Every structure is written in structure tokens, then in C-alpha cells.
Amino acid sequence: MKDHGLGSWTRRRARMTPAKAALVQDGVPTSYAELHRGATRLAHGLRRRGIRRGDRVAFFGFNSIEMVVAMFATAKLGGVFVPLNTRLAGPELAHALDHSGARLLVVEHALAAPTSTGPVASLEIDTVPFTRRAGTGLAALAQTDETDLDEDIALDDLFMIQYTSGTSGQPKGVMLTHGNVIWNVYNLLVDIDLGSEEIALVTAPLFHTAALNQVLFPTILKGGTALVEAKFDPVRAIDLIEAERVTLLFGVTSMYLALAAAPRFAEADLDSLHLALSGGASIPESLLRTWLDRGLMIVQGYGLTEASPGTTMLRTADGVRKLGSAGTSCFFSDVRIVQGDQDVDVDEPGEVLVSGPNVTPGYWDDEDATARAFTGDWLHTGDIAVRDHEGYLRVVDRLKDMYISGGENVYPAEVERALYAHPAVAECAVIGVPDESWGEVGRAFVVLHEGAAPDPEALLAHLAERVARYKLPKSVVFLPELPHNASGKLLKARLAEVLP
Missing domain, CATH: 3.30.300.30 (ANL, C-terminal domain)
Structure with missing residues (x-):
């Protein structure tokens, strides 16, 4: 087999721990063997549908085992997965599908019902609706063929296009290669000791890079179990942490705020949690201290979609001493802080530039945006930060x-x-x-x-x-x-x- 891409992970993990639960949704487990079998059968179904190497397969739905299966199936073919934000309005969804050149749209039935007036109703694209059924919702598209595919996938091959949130201007399609994502996982595992007994709670949307690349992929690589929740519900999340003995949690500020405000937060049994990761904007110190009072340090880092996303990490050992910092560079990432083309002094604000094998090759079908974003190998993030005398980075603001x-x-x-x-x-x-x-x-x-x-x-x-x-x-x-x-x-x- 010449497949070195992410699509090969289901085969490699299934031969190691076939009976282990890879994913659990609504109490129903999917083993690593079942995940590999489902992704392989779906890949044959996509090929029968006309999907070939380089073709874009879009997905419009909430977190689900079907989403994970479709992603791995697309990767096995050398196709390009395009996960779409479920909050997109009709024109926004149409733009992403048109701009990416998607050949097929896999869409959750609740978002594409025939009577729906939602964003999918008027789209002209080959569409496969599904209903979440413990990973079998795409059975109608899958084939019975379970033979491994023979595509030669290299690390530089394109794996995914993720559209930025579009808080200003038209969203851009960030290209992420197989290698970008794999190097990001390596970065995370150098910093964090994840094990095969990990129980990760995945409540943040998988159509964004953090939950997908910082939680799901590392958990699968290590052979842990991911509890996949369609949506975030703070009360249910606390119940799951207790009942399933969750060890790994990811959230952004608003999610940790909602969890802390949940009725049972103060007395809930959170002892199983050994790691809480955060992404997006910096978490205010008052909220960090609220979680510290419950015995848990929220591990902050700095990243962006264009870096797959991990760039810096505040390791647990420095968590209290450097509370509020975004840490130092990840092992395979390099960071500069500049004004113009000059590196700034200690405690002087400047724009963050990043470089490394986890950084995007550019924006899909947008050479001008790609050229503006890079100076040589250095990606301009548009974020302002300062570094202290020990090299710890603190994000000050967005340049805009x-x-x-x-x-x-x-x-x-x-x-x-x-x-x-x-x-x-x-x-x-x-x-x-x-x-x-x-x-x-x-x-x-x-x-x-x-x-x-x-x-x-x-x-x-x-x-x-x-x-x-x-x-x-x-x-x-x-x-x-x-x-x-x-x-x-x-x-x-x-x-x-x-x-x-």
C-alpha cells in the first residue's frame, strides 16, 4: 500500500485494535473495525457515484459518525473533503459549493427535507441526504465491496478545504493537505500525553479545525474513543463527563462559560478529566480561575485554520505561572512577531507570523489572497501579540x-x-x-x-x-x-x- 494519507488511518488502527470503540454517538458505539469497513464501503460507493482523485465532496450536517465516515471515505479516494458550517444561509452555502467546485453534497436530512425552505432547497448539485443512524445513515450510498482501495496518497495531496468564518469579507477556502493535518497532530502529541484509553468529548463543531484536528484525529491516532455529540449542550456535557468518565474536553470561551454556569457545575464529579483544551479567543483569567477552583487547568494555545490550527501551546506545568498566556511555539512550528519586516523587542506588540509543515499552502482558487498572506514561507496571521523575556506569547488583539x-x-x-x-x-x-x-x-x-x-x-x-x-x-x-x-x-x- 502506498497510501500515507489520513484515509489509511482507519485501516491501520483497525488492524491494531479492531474491537475497540472508536466513536460513540447517542450511546451506540462504532468500533475501529466498523469505522474502517464503513469508510471503505462508502469510498467504493463514492467512486461508483463518479468521485475521483481531486474531486470535492461537501458535507452539510451536524457532528455525526456519518460525517467522520464520509471524511475518511473521501480521503481514501484522494478526494477533497469540504465540511460546511451548518449556520450558513442559502447564498453563503451556494458560494462555498460553487467556489469549491463540489461534485457532491452529503447533507443531513433535517437540513434538506423536500418541504424545507432552508439553504439546501434551491441548490443545483448532486445531493445525498442522510439521517443519523449510528453510523449507518449513509448505507444507501455505500457498496458491499470492502476491499482496500489502491490510491497512492502523498502528504502533499490536498485533504480538505475549510471555509473561514467570514467575519469580514467573503469567506476564503483554506487548503489543508494530508501532511498539514498529520504534522499538526504530531505537534499536539509532543505537548500532550494522550493515551489509548482516552475518552474525548467532541461537542464543538467538526466543520471547524479545532475539534477535528486537535481532538478527533489525535484520539483516533492513539486508539482512544471519541464521544460525538451533534451539538453542544452544557447540561448534557456535564452528565456525559460523569457517566462516561471523560478524560479530554475541548471548548472555546463561550462553551467553558456555559459549562461553569450550568446548575451542577459546582458539585459535578469532574475527576476523570485530566485535560481541557481551548481554542479561538483567549479565555479571561476570571474564567480560568473558576475552572482552577474545580481543580482543572484549561490548556490554552494559539492557532488558526491556516495552521491546521496548532501554533503555540501553554503547557500544563506553566499554566498557573503564565496564566493567560498562549505559551511557546509547538515543536514543529515557528513563530515570529514583527512590525513591517523587523522582529520586535520583548514586550513590544507586533503581527504574528507562522511557518511550519502544518501551515496551509494557500487559499483555494485565490492566488491573490495567497500572495498577500505570505512573505516567503511565513504566513501573516493578522493577529497582534507580545512576547515576554522567556519567549511566552500573549495575543493582544486582531490587527483589524x-x-x-x-x-x-x-x-x-x-x-x-x-x-x-x-x-x-x-x-x-x-x-x-x-x-x-x-x-x-x-x-x-x-x-x-x-x-x-x-x-x-x-x-x-x-x-x-x-x-x-x-x-x-x-x-x-x-x-x-x-x-x-x-x-x-x-x-x-x-x-x-x-x-x-
Whole structure:
């Protein structure tokens, strides 16, 4: 066999631990042997449907065993998997399918019912609907042939196109090769001692890179078991952690916030958890300390879809000492912080550049965007960070989120960290808004803890003791919740539309 790609993983793992549960959904296990058999049969079905090497197969559905099977089946053929955000509206979905040139759309029946007025209803594409049935929902497309396929898959071959969340401008299709994802898994396993007895809870959406590449793939490589949940439910998640003795958890800030606010969080048995990973935006220290009080350090890192995503990691041993940091570079990743083309000094902010075998070769069908994103082998992330004297990185903000007030650069994340230190603040965001006198000034959007009373003067007085005067927001807006996308990423662009 010449297959060195991700599609070969089901065969390699099935010959090692065939009876071990690879995936569990709704209490029904799928063994590694069943996963390999299902992916192989589906690959033959896709080939019969006309899918060949390089063809794009799109998937539109919630987390499911069918999604995992379809992904491995596509990889076995040398096809390109295109997982799509389930929150996409019709025009957004049509753009992703058209731009990727998808030959086939595998779609969960609930999102594609004949009477549906949803985004799939009017699409003109070969479509295969399915209903989640413990991994057998795609049986009608699969063949009975279980012989291994003979495709020669190399690490440089394209594995996936993941569309960015599109918080600004048209979403771009990030190309990830088999090698990008595999090197990312190696990076993670150098930093984290995952074992074959791992029980990973997968509640974040698999159409985004973090849950897929930081949790599912490492768990499968090590021969652990992934509990696949269609959607995130904090109450159910705590129940599963207790009942199934979950060892590995992944979430973003909004998910950890929801778990901490769940009714049984304070007394729930979380002793089985030895690792909680986070991604996306930095978690505020107040929330980190809430979890520390439950005996669990949330391991933060820094990454982005274009890096598959892992770039830096704050290892557990340094978790308390460097609380709030994103850590240092992963083993096979290199990071620079620059202004222009010059590396900055210690504690001086600059743009993060990354390089390594986990970094994308570029954007699908967009040579201009690819050229703008790279300087040689270095990818421009658009994120601003500082490094301390020990080399630990702290992400300050997005380059596009920074605003200039009276000639001074203001990084909203710095103000947000100060807001989170107030006991009434559950979640917050700061943006720059136009101002006749100063060009731009800050506006804070705040979600309060239950029972807390809105008091903008108290919040501003709290900030005045912690940040420079020019960084103080000029207004505070209280909201019941902040807008997030399906992966939990805060959508700041929408806040600009909220009237004060």
C-alpha cells in the first residue's frame, strides 16, 4: 500500500485494535473495525457515484459518525473533503459549493427535507441526504465491496478545504493537505500525553479545525474513543463527563462559560478529566480561575485554520505561572512577531507570523489572497501579540480590531481583560466606533452574570483604575448575549450594528 494519507488511518488502527470503540454517538458505539469497513464501503460507493482523485465532496450536517465516515471515505479516494458550517444561509452555502467546485453534497436530512425552505432547497448539485443512524445513515450510498482501495496518497495531496468564518469579507477556502493535518497532530502529541484509553468529548463543531484536528484525529491516532455529540449542550456535557468518565474536553470561551454556569457545575464529579483544551479567543483569567477552583487547568494555545490550527501551546506545568498566556511555539512550528519586516523587542506588540509543515499552502482558487498572506514561507496571521523575556506569547488583539483614538493605538482585548476582572461581567467585547473629536472611541458591550444590575458608571470607574484614560470606552451597552458563530467565535462585526 502506498497510501500515507489520513484515509489509511482507519485501516491501520483497525488492524491494531479492531474491537475497540472508536466513536460513540447517542450511546451506540462504532468500533475501529466498523469505522474502517464503513469508510471503505462508502469510498467504493463514492467512486461508483463518479468521485475521483481531486474531486470535492461537501458535507452539510451536524457532528455525526456519518460525517467522520464520509471524511475518511473521501480521503481514501484522494478526494477533497469540504465540511460546511451548518449556520450558513442559502447564498453563503451556494458560494462555498460553487467556489469549491463540489461534485457532491452529503447533507443531513433535517437540513434538506423536500418541504424545507432552508439553504439546501434551491441548490443545483448532486445531493445525498442522510439521517443519523449510528453510523449507518449513509448505507444507501455505500457498496458491499470492502476491499482496500489502491490510491497512492502523498502528504502533499490536498485533504480538505475549510471555509473561514467570514467575519469580514467573503469567506476564503483554506487548503489543508494530508501532511498539514498529520504534522499538526504530531505537534499536539509532543505537548500532550494522550493515551489509548482516552475518552474525548467532541461537542464543538467538526466543520471547524479545532475539534477535528486537535481532538478527533489525535484520539483516533492513539486508539482512544471519541464521544460525538451533534451539538453542544452544557447540561448534557456535564452528565456525559460523569457517566462516561471523560478524560479530554475541548471548548472555546463561550462553551467553558456555559459549562461553569450550568446548575451542577459546582458539585459535578469532574475527576476523570485530566485535560481541557481551548481554542479561538483567549479565555479571561476570571474564567480560568473558576475552572482552577474545580481543580482543572484549561490548556490554552494559539492557532488558526491556516495552521491546521496548532501554533503555540501553554503547557500544563506553566499554566498557573503564565496564566493567560498562549505559551511557546509547538515543536514543529515557528513563530515570529514583527512590525513591517523587523522582529520586535520583548514586550513590544507586533503581527504574528507562522511557518511550519502544518501551515496551509494557500487559499483555494485565490492566488491573490495567497500572495498577500505570505512573505516567503511565513504566513501573516493578522493577529497582534507580545512576547515576554522567556519567549511566552500573549495575543493582544486582531490587527483589524485595533482602533486609533486621538493618535493612540487601542487594543480592545486589553480593555476586555480589565472588564473581566469585574465580578458582575460574564462576557464582554470592546470595539472602536467613529467619534468627531477623537477619530474613534471605544464602546463596551457587556453581558452580566445573573442577578447583577447594569451600572455603566461603576464599570467605567473599575476600568479607570486599570487602563490608561485614552483606552476607556466612552459608552457601555448591556446585552443579554453576544453574537457568536457556530464555533463559538465572537462576531464583533455584528456589534457595530447595535445602536448604543
